[in-house]
Amino acid sequence: MSQGDLLHVVTADDISQGRKLFGRAIVWASALIVVLVAAAQAAQQMGKVDFGFTTWRPTLYAYILWAVCLCWSQVLIRGEHGKRTLFVLPTALFVISLTVFPLLFGLVIAFSSWNLSSPLGRQFNGLDNVRQMWSDPFYWNALRNMVWYCLAILFEYAIAFGLALLLNAEIRARKFFRVAFLLPLMLSPVAVSWMIGKSMLELRFGPVARFARWLGWENPSFFGSPEIARLTIMLLDAWTFIPFMMIMILAGLQAIPRDLTEAAKVDGAGPWRSFWEVTFPLMLPVSVTAVLIRIIFKMKLADIVINLTAGGPGGATDTVTSFIFREYRDRSNVGYGTLLAMVYLVIIIIVMTILMKVADRFTRPRT
Amino acid sequence: MTEAIFHDSEADRAYRAKWYLSRLVIYGLLILWAIVCLFPIYWTITTSFKMAPNVMQGALIPWVDYTPAWLGWRSLGLSPDTIGAESTVRDEFLKRFFNSAITSVVSSSLAVILGSLAAYGLSRFSYRFGYMRNSDISFFFLSQLILPPVVLALPFLVLYRELALLDTRIGLILLYTLTVLPIVIWIMRDQFASIPTELEEAALVDGMSIWGAFFGVILPIALPGMMAAFILSLVLTWNEYFFAALLTSTHANTLPVMVASQTGSQGINWWAMAALSFAAILPLVIIGIVLERYLIKGMTAGAVK
Numbered sequence: 001m002s003q004g005d006l007l008h009v010v011t012a013d014d015i016s017q018g019r020k021l022f023g024r025a026i027v028w029a030s031a032l033i034v035v036l037v038a039a040a041q042a043a044q045q046m047g048k049v050d051f052g053f054t055t056w057r058p059t060l061y062a063y064i065l066w067a068v069c070l071c072w073s074q075v076l077i078r079g080e081h082g083k084r085t086l087f088v089l090p091t092a093l094f095v096i097s098l099t100v101f102p103l104l105f106g107l108v109i110a111f112s113s114w115n116l117s118s119p120l121g122r123q124f125n126g127l128d129n130v131r132q133m134w135s136d137p138f139y140w141n142a143l144r145n146m147v148w149y150c151l152a153i154l155f156e157y158a159i160a161f162g163l164a165l166l167l168n169a170e171i172r173a174r175k176f177f178r179v180a181f182l183l184p185l186m187l188s189p190v191a192v193s194w195m196i197g198k199s200m201l202e203l204r205f206g207p208v209a210r211f212a213r214w215l216g217w218e219n220p221s222f223f224g225s226p227e228i229a230r231l232t233i234m235l236l237d238a239w240t241f242i243p244f245m246m247i248m249i250l251a252g253l254q255a256i257p258r259d260l261t262e263a264a265k266v267d268g269a270g271p272w273r274s275f276w277e278v279t280f281p282l283m284l285p286v287s288v289t290a291v292l293i294r295i296i297f298k299m300k301l302a303d304i305v306i307n308l309t310a311g312g313p314g315g316a317t318d319t320v321t322s323f324i325f326r327e328y329r330d331r332s333n334v335g336y337g338t339l340l341a342m343v344y345l346v347i348i349i350i351v352m353t354i355l356m357k358v359a360d361r362f363t364r365p366r367t
Numbered sequence: 368m369t370e371a372i373f374h375d376s377e378a379d380r381a382y383r384a385k386w387y388l389s390r391l392v393i394y395g396l397l398i399l400w401a402i403v404c405l406f407p408i409y410w411t412i413t414t415s416f417k418m419a420p421n422v423m424q425g426a427l428i429p430w431v432d433y434t435p436a437w438l439g440w441r442s443l444g445l446s447p448d449t450i451g452a453e454s455t456v457r458d459e460f461l462k463r464f465f466n467s468a469i470t471s472v473v474s475s476s477l478a479v480i481l482g483s484l485a486a487y488g489l490s491r492f493s494y495r496f497g498y499m500r501n502s503d504i505s506f507f508f509l510s511q512l513i514l515p516p517v518v519l520a521l522p523f524l525v526l527y528r529e530l531a532l533l534d535t536r537i538g539l540i541l542l543y544t545l546t547v548l549p550i551v552i553w554i555m556r557d558q559f560a561s562i563p564t565e566l567e568e569a570a571l572v573d574g575m576s577i578w579g580a581f582f583g584v585i586l587p588i589a590l591p592g593m594m595a596a597f598i599l600s601l602v603l604t605w606n607e608y609f610f611a612a613l614l615t616s617t618h619a620n621t622l623p624v625m626v627a628s629q630t631g632s633q634g635i636n637w638w639a640m641a642a643l644s645f646a647a648i649l650p651l652v653i654i655g656i657v658l659e660r661y662l663i664k665g666m667t668a669g670a671v672k
Binding site: 054056091105109114116166167179181182183184185193195206248296299306320324341342352 | 393394396397400401403404405406407408410411414422423424425427481482484485487488489491492494496504507508511512513514515516517518519520521522523524525526528529530531541542544545548552576577578581602605606608609612613622623624626627630637640641644647648651652654655656659662663666667
């Protein structure tokens with residue numbers, strides 16, 4: 001955005017020099033307090049002096065004080081303009097202190113061996129974690145699984161599109177169907193993994209297993225072989241998230257002007273051709289957004305896997321998140337897990353950047 | 368002369384048949400998918416009223432296949448005969464339930480407040496923080512959506528341990544706010560962009576301050592959008608499991624953690640699990656049915672231009 005303010009406000013601020021000085025003073029004073037408290041705590045941590053701190057909370061409080069002073073000083077120094085900054089500044093501070101700082105801290109942890117339960121504490125171990133990751137077949141396996149899981153999105157997209165078309169047709173009780181189709185999204189994945197994964201797919205008494213036997217599948221087993229287990233997880237995840245894509249596509253369908261489809265009809269296009277040549281191209285931007293958001297959510301897939309298969313059989317259903325979760329739970333090694341997560345983040349950023357570039361080119365109207 | 372003068376031609380009748388067929392297919396598919404969506408919920412409700420033999424037989428319809436019993440709800444301490452009595456399980460359940468409710472409501476409200484302010488600022492004024500301009504700041508906020516929880520989880524685990532925030536609700540609330548904030552900003556940015564700036568200009572001419580104009584004029588108009596953002600955040604935070612499982616142990620456990628911890632130990636004790644699962648999903652099922660409009664509004668924000 002290169003243009004100026006959308007909302008022009010002309011203000012005649014009369015800010016005295018003393019007020020400006022006071023504004024600057026509180027920022028620097030509170031910053032000094034943060035540094036002093038942090039230094040005192042660090043000194044105690046290293047065993048030099050004892051101030052009687054039990055936790056790092058004083059530093060946190062000092063930091064919050066500094067943040068409040070920073071916001072206040074904006075108004076003090078810059079008057080009306082400062083009040084505008086106040087719209088964004090608290091959120092920016094909140095996000096920065098909760099992501100950037102932990103991420104930098106995570107980078108430090110990633111290159112160290114740190115077992116939380118051992119008294120040794122953090123030990124810097126250079127590139128050992130990277131080497132361990134390089135030769136960790138389970139991590140690569142989890143990454144490969146993520147590719148499979150993401151490919152399943154294409155099928156989810158097809159089903160979601162079909163359902164959106166159905167809901168967009170002239171039907172009665174549209175509201176009932178819309179609510180019914182939306183409900184799976186409301187359910188917590190943990191409850192779903194019990195409701196469906198543990199009870200409905202139960203081999204002896206579960207209704208789905210009975211149904212499968214009735215269909216002629218002798219010994220239904222949904223988590224036995226690696227391929228079927230992965231497929232089951234995909235289906236469960238699809239079940240919860242198809243409504244999400246469906247709603248987005250439905251909104252897109254409803255935004256298409258009726259004249260266009262009618263014009264196609266007048267021109268003699270059957271429903272099939274008018275779908276492929278009118279509706280589908282018009283839906284491309286919405287579809288791309290829906291699929292991209294879905295990929296982002298898919299990257300976080302873990303709850304169902306953790307609760308249902310714990311990655312088994314043989315790591316066939318592992319996602320990166322569930323793998324790191326178990327890695328931490330079993331060995332409580334924070335360092336290695338953090339490195340794996342960091343590598344995953346880098347991969348995600350690269351993949352999403354490429355996808356967004358491709359999508360951008362793909363959806364731009366061809367002239 | 369009773370013969371109809373006007374009658375459908377052969378071609379029209381064929382068309383009618385085709386029309387009925389297409390209706391049949393459409394409704395058939397709709398009902399099929401509705402069953403796929405609703406059956407697990409139905410199954411969970413009915414199972415919570417079953418007893419062991421009913422489960423083994425695979426009974427489906429209450430009063431026909433089996434007689435409902437309060438077994439599952441009794442084990443939660445929520446059946447009619449145990450509701451008055453002391454029950455440790457119920458206390459445990461209620462504690463988890465309120466933990467879930469408090470964390471999700473507080474973090475959603477916080478996210479809506481922070482996110483609306485930021486989205487409003489970004490949609491109305493141009494900022495410069497160092498080299499970052501408006502579009503960069505927006506991108507910075509929205510890019511948090513890509514950040515997988517697992518990247519933050521372990522650093523936060525260590526940080527919270529040092530700050531004594533582990534196993535507290537405040538710790539969870541902070542993280543949850545962070546995770547839903549990008550979605551709120553996404554929705555609210557869309558919402559504010561659709562409100563003409565003339566409204567505030569009029570308010571400013573009338574002598575209101577910029578914050579006064581925001582609270583007095585813009586906020587009431589943007590309320591449906593905020594509601595949508597709030598409901599969507601509520602759904603995401605209520606269902607969150609990963610952070611809760613890592614960062615809480617005894618005091619601040621949320622409902623999903625309780626459900627997950629019961630699944631392993633209960634074995635074939637289905638009725639209790641079904642009652643617990645159903646109690647865990649019930650609030651959101653109600654929200655989904657009653658406030659469906661807002662949910663859809665929230666999910667479609669920014670998707671359709």
